[in-house]
Amino acid sequence: MNLALAVLVDGVVYSSWLFLIAAGLTLIYGVMKILNMAHGSFYAIGAYSGASLIGVYFAGGNPPWASYLLLVGAALVAGLIVGLLIERGFLRFMYGRDEVVMILVTYGILLILEDAIKLLWGVDPYFAYQPYTLLGRTKIGGLSFANYDFMLICVTALVALVLWWSLNRTRSGKILQSVIHDREMAGALGVNVTKIFTITFVIGAFLGAFAGALTAPGISVVPGIGIEVIILAFAVVVIGGLGSVGGAFVGALIVGLSRALSVHLYPDGELFVIYGVMGLVLAFRPQGLFAIAGARKI
Amino acid sequence: MLKTISKMAVYGAVAFGALTATAQxxxxxxxxxxxxxxxxxxxxxxxxxxxxxxxxxxxxxxxxxxxxxxxxxxxxxxxxxxxxxxxxxxxxxxxxxxxxxxxxxxxxxxxxxxxxxxxxxxxxxxxxxxxxxxxxxxxxxxxxxxxxxxxxxxxxxATMDNVGAARYIAEKVGGLASVSGINQNYSFGHDSWNDFTTSLEQIKKGVDVSTKQFPKIYAGQYGAEVSALMVNPAEVVHSSFWGGDMEAFLLQGAARGLFEDQKVLLTCGESALYKFADNFPEGAIVGARGPNGVFAPxxxxxxxxxxxxxxxxxxxxxxxxxxxxxxxxxxxxxxxxxxxxxxxxxxxxxxxxxxxxxxxxxxxxxxxxxxxxxxxxxQEMVFGQVSKENGEVVMKDVVRYAPSCVNPPNGVKAADWIASGFEGAVCN
Amino acid sequence: MLSKNQIFVVAAAALMILAGLVMPYWFSFLVTVALAKGLVVLGLVILMRAGLVSFGQGLYYCAGAYAVGAFSDYFQTDNVLLLVLVAIVCGLVISSIVGLLLSRYRDIFFAMFSMAFSMILYGVLVKSAALGSSDGFNVTKPSLFGWAAEFNGTNLLSYWVAIILACVAGAIIWRYMRSPMGMTGEAIRENEIRVEYLGVSVQKIIYIKYIIAAVLASVGGSITAMTVGHIDPEMAYWTTSGEFVFIALMAGTGHVAAPLIGAVIFELMRTFAFQLSPYTWQMILGIALLSIIIFLPNGLWSLTDKFKKGAN
The missing domain is CATH 3.40.50.2300 (Response regulator)
Incomplete structure (x- = not known):
């Protein structure tokens, strides 16, 4: 009983973390067909911005509750700046290249950003643990869990809901969907695809930075954290079906729960879980779980 | 084609010569x-x-x-x-x-x-x-x-870290009946855990292993591992974590009260002792991979x-x-x-x-x-426990182990030495 | 009968072999490792010409290296011919099984699925204490029936082997690319369904290409193992596979020599970035990569066209 509960809570917490990271990645892919390696850097930049601001904020003796808003603000500003800078300043000149070339382009950006982060923030760890410990903990069935993690689940649910709603229930969301399904046709019908690209990329960058900023309180922000999450996010997105936000949601849940199960029952398998799950899903659903159907070119 | 390549070779050679001409x-x-x-x-x-x-x-x-x-x-x-x-x-x-x-x-x-x-x-x-x-x-x-x-x-x-760690907890942790471990999934983590458990077997018979976790290095998220450690409690949680992983683990463990009834043993703990002082749990057993830092004579x-x-x-x-x-x-x-x-x-x-x-x-x-x-x-090996006095980190219950007590003699493999029950070890 | 180009290749190879005697050791070492990687990239290029990008060539690179390491350790042999053969067989066996599954996949799914396989090998090796876990283990230096080709204390055998293997592989692949089956690759990239309608089994052709690429990758791995004298699971990690894709795109897929030369340039670029700027070499590498993509969209090899235009 205890075990099942632990698996469930741990799995869902991990899943929501995964989804936060993967959401921006899959959105950018869906609209722009760019598998954005630099998404890891957005995550790292969000984490660094959040952690360094929180550090300054608490050193100033300010009211603690506002630190959560500060995290969101930090992500918003960081995502906006980096997203705009990269899309307007660089990526827009590269559109139309091969998908693989675009992966390499974003890999180049990742390399540059990794060192830029190091030059900006140094290599020493940043901590922003106050928001994490502030909320205390709850005991469920004899096990304590951090309330911050429950908040993370709620935030993720909210993000998923907002994304779903704005994609499916708003006018601009439907325009976005039309671009996802057929870029050329949407353009021909008068959709300003360039503008949509910019907005999508900035939103994606914000989501990446947001994931980083929300993760920062529970970890130590150090060089290289961005690279570590890329493959995790890729796997989640591929399992769910590239470009599908709902797919990423389900993919994150599957990976998160299987990982928790493995940690509790078979710790040695932890390293394989994500690739095993990805292999299994791809073996039976070669396009991922919720791939958007595309016409075959004849 | 022929011309092109030879031309490229010449350019390459020139560039190459310019780059390698460093003065001595x-x-x-x-x-x-x-x-x-x-x-x-x-x-x-x-x-x-x-x-x-x-x-x-x-x-x-x-x-x-x-x-x-x-x-x-x-x-x-x-x-x-x-x-x-x-x-x-x-x-x-x-x-x-x-x-x-x-x-x-x-x-x-x-x-x-x-x-x-x-x-x-x-x-x-x-x-x-x-x-x-x-x-x-x-x-x-x-x-x-x-x-x-x-x-x-x-x-x-690193042999002496874990031999020393096993000696230390056998000596200093009362009622030691079980240990658990969380180490990174790479050689250093595997070796640390192996040395630790095999040493403990030699020093104190009958100590159980309640769970051993090997998360990926740089994983950063240890929610499930912390739960696993809580579901299978032990007197001592052994960890050779370092850097961001150790700090994240300590944060996430502390937020859930893991260290309130289980003692954590960090063989590389000293490397974060100053930057991370606020978040070291009271009584954490810390090593410095030798008599370094706070443990320096x-x-x-x-x-x-x-x-x-x-x-x-x-x-x-x-x-x-x-x-x-x-x-x-x-x-x-x-x-x-x-x-x-x-x-x-x-x-x-x-x-x-x-x-x-x-x-x-x-x-x-x-x-x-x-x-x-x-x-x-x-070198000698030292372990101590973190204690905070007026916000300053101090070490209490410090035990020093002579080099011959925690290192194999010349020519003996570490694993063999541990398996032999530390043959030839001289402890003070 | 040898064509002008073939004579040129043989002459260039002979020159490189002799140059090994006088060039600084660090350079011959760099060329050896670069050619080893170049062979892996050559395989990748074959797949890329068919529109498939593998993010998992590290699987065979690593498997080839470990086959050499394990075989030489177990049978106490350092015969270079035997060791390369073992790597080839190893690559052949694994790829003919994995390829059955992977040849059904395209695009990013092929990339990610191939990466999953190489990461699983990585995980298995990290878990194998007998193989040194993530630290790996040391591999004996090769010899040719006891002859180590020592000159002034440096072992040139692996350098020579790398040159010869690169030329042989290059020549074979050059022929293959011009064969009907090799040509079909581009047709598949352009339109797979039309190829099927022409009565060709796309899956079979991709399967064979996959096996060729895998064998090249394991040969590359075997050279690396013998040259460096140390192997570890990092060789199967996704960053290693990513580096191969990096080199392939940087070099261009236009010619079989492109990946080999591109790999040498890449290694040079990296080692000088390391030397000039130990703290920010990644940034230099990133800027170089982006510059190549922007200014030479078809890779470094497209420079040769510019040279040709200049020469005429």
């Missing part, structure tokens, strides 16, 4: 220094070690280090450090090692934090006959699997070193700094011992000969190159 001044001692300058190991290990090297090299060149290191530079020749990032894995490091020696013409190489690099580099060091001092890596395999002439390691192996040399380091970098030196500094000091002494006259740089053969079985004083006390046929240092 005879009046300096070029010291190759390899540590992590990027990635997750840069913050806790690589950059502090580089800072330590910078400090010591400057002080040596100025001649301000206390005796017996008061000679300028190395044997009167000023040191010119050349840094290389250790990132990128063993293949790249072997390649960069050759470049350091051949292209940059270094007189010696001090470096390597990763055990994989420490296993890969000695082969090429022997081939190039260049004195090489491994400064921080922990694996005992380096001198167990091969004999080297030009390769030395001035820090003790009192000496004039250490007082000088700590004072200088704090003045320059605003924080106390941690164990990687000690490891780096003692490596350069050992190299300096060996070189000076081998030299006939001041101001000359002796041959690598002579330095290697002088380095064997060298004993010297460092900020971390006495270093004795007694293992690996005179190439591998042994």
């Amino acid at each position: 001044a005879a009046d300096e001692y070029k010291l190759g220094l390899v540590t992590f300058l990027s990635g997750g190991a840069a913050g806790p290990f690589g950059v502090p070690a580089k800072n330590g090297a910078d400090l010591l090299v400057d002080a040596l060149n100025a001649g301000t280090v206390p005796a017996p290191y008061n000679k300028v530079g190395i044997n009167g020749v000023k040191i010119n450090p050349v840094y290389v990032d250790e990132a990128g894995g063993a293949t790249k490091q072997v390649s960069e090692y050759r470049n350091l020696v051949e292209r940059q013409g270094v007189n010696a190489v001090v470096g390597y934090i990763s055990s994989g690099d420490c296993l890969a580099v000695p082969g090429v060091a022997e081939e190039m006959k260049k004195v090489t001092v491994l400064f921080d890596c922990g694996t005992p395999r380096v001198f167990e699997e091969a004999d080297y002439k030009f390769v030395f390691r001035t820090a003790a192996t 009192k000496s004039e040399l250490n007082d000088w070193f700590v004072k200088e380091y704090e003045a320059r970098y605003g924080t106390k030196p941690t164990y990687p700094v000690y490891h780096m500094v003692q490596a350069i000091m050992g190299l300096k002494l060996a070189t000076e011992k081998a030299a006939a006259n001041a101001g000359e740089i002796p041959t690598d053969e002579a330095v290697a000969g002088a380095f064997e079985y060298l004993e010297f004083d460092s900020p971390a006390g006495k270093i004795a190159m007694t293992n690996g046929n005179g190439h591998q240092a042994v």
Whole structure:
């Protein structure tokens, strides 16, 4: 009983973390067909911005509750700046290249950003643990869990809901969907695809930075954290079906729960879980779980 | 086609010649220094070690280090450090090692934090006959699997961390009935856990292992692992985590109260003791991979070193700094011992000969190159428990283990030695 | 009968072999490792010409290296011919099984699935204490029936082997690319369904290409193992595979020589970035990569066209 509960809570917490990271990645892919390696850097930049601001904020003796808003603000500003800078300043000149070339382009950006982060923030760890410990903990069935993690689940649910709603229930969301399904046709019908690209990329960058900023309180922000999450996010997105936000949601849940199960029952398998799950899903659903159907070119 | 390629070759050759034409001044001692300058190991290990090297090299060149290191530079020749990032894995490091020696013409190489690099580099060091001092890596395999002439390691192996850890908890933790472990899923983590559990079996029979977790290195999220540790409680949680992983684990564990009824044992804990002081749980058992940092024996040399380091970098030196500094000091002494006259740089053969079985004083006390046929240092091992007094971290219940108590004798493999019940160990 | 180009290749190879005696050792080492990687990239290029990008060539690179390491350790042999053969067989066996599954996949799914396989090998090796876990283990230096080709204390055998293997592989692949089956690759990239309608089994052709690429990758791995003298699971990690894709795109897929030369340039670029800027070499590498993509969209090899235009 205890075990099942632990698996469930741990799995869902991990899943929501995964989804936060993967959401921006899959959105950018869906609209722009760019598998954005630099998404890891957005995550790292969000984490660094959040952690360094929180550090300054608490050193100033300010009211603690506002630190959560500060995290969101930090992500918003960081995502906006980096997203705009990269899309307007660089990526827009590269559109139309091969998908693989675009992966390499974003890999180049990742390399540059990794060192830029190091030059900006140094290599020493940043901590922003106050928001994490502030909320205390709850005991469920004899096990304590951090309330911050429950908040993370709620935030993720909210993000998923907002994304779903704005994609499916708003006018601009439907325009976005039309671009996802057929870029050329949407353009021909008068959709300003360039503008949509910019907005999508900035939103994606914000989501990446947001994931980083929300993760920062529970970890130590150090060089290289961005690279570590890329493959995790890729796997989640591929399992769910590239470009599908709902797919990423389900993919994150599957990976998160299987990982928790493995940690509790078979710790040695932890390293394989994500690739095993990805292999299994791809073996039976070669396009991922919720791939958007595309016409075959004849 | 033919023309094109030959043309390209000519351009290539010109560019190549321009790049490799680096000047070789005879009046300096070029010291190759390899540590992590990027990635997750840069913050806790690589950059502090580089800072330590910078400090010591400057002080040596100025001649301000206390005796017996008061000679300028190395044997009167000023040191010119050349840094290389250790990132990128063993293949790249072997390649960069050759470049350091051949292209940059270094007189010696001090470096390597990763055990994989420490296993890969000695082969090429022997081939190039260049004195090489491994400064921080922990694996005992380096001198167990091969004999080297030009390769030395001035820090003790990681064996003593975990033998010492097992001895310490057997002695200091009352009612010890079970242990659990959380270690990174790579060699250092596996070896640490193995050494720890096999040692514990020898020292205190009947201690159960309640769970062992091996999350991926740099995973950062330990929610499920913390739950697993809570579902299977033990008296002591063993961990060889370091850097961001250790800090994240401590944060996430503390937020859920893991350390309130289980004692955590961190073999590399000291490396985050100052930056992370607020979040170390009270009573955490901490090691420093030797008598480093807070555990350094009192000496004039250490007082000088700590004072200088704090003045320059605003924080106390941690164990990687000690490891780096003692490596350069050992190299300096060996070189000076081998030299006939001041101001000359002796041959690598002579330095290697002088380095064997060298004993010297460092900020971390006495270093004795007694293992690996005179190439591998042994040191004492120290463990203590974190306690906070007026916001300051102090160590209580400190226990020191003599080198012969936690290191195998020369020529005996660490694993065999532990399995034999520490045959020949002399403890005080 | 040898064509002008073939004579040129043989002459260039002979020159490189002789140059090994006089060039600085660090350079011959760099060329050896670069050619080893170049062979892996050559295989990747074959797949890329068919529109498939593998992010998992590290699987065979690593498997080839470990096959050499394990075989030489177990049978106490350092015969270079035998060791390369073992690597080839190893690559052949694994790829003919894995390829059955992977040849059904395209695009990013092929990339990710191939990466999953190489990461699983990585995980298995990290878990294998007997193989040194993540630290790996040392591999003996090769010899040719006891002859180690020692000159001034440096072992040139692996350098020579790398040159010869690169030329042989290059020549074979050059022929293959011009064969009907090789040509079909581009047709598949352009339109797979039309190829099927022409009565060709696309899956079979991709399967064969996959096996060729795998064998080349394991040969590359075997050379690396013998040259570096140390192997570790990092060789199967996704960053290693990513580096191969990096080199392939940087070099261009226009010619079989492109990946080999591109790999040497890449290694040179990286080692000098390391030397000039130990703290920010990634940034230099990133800028170089982006510059190549912007200014030479078809890779470094497209420079040769510019040279040709200049020469005429």
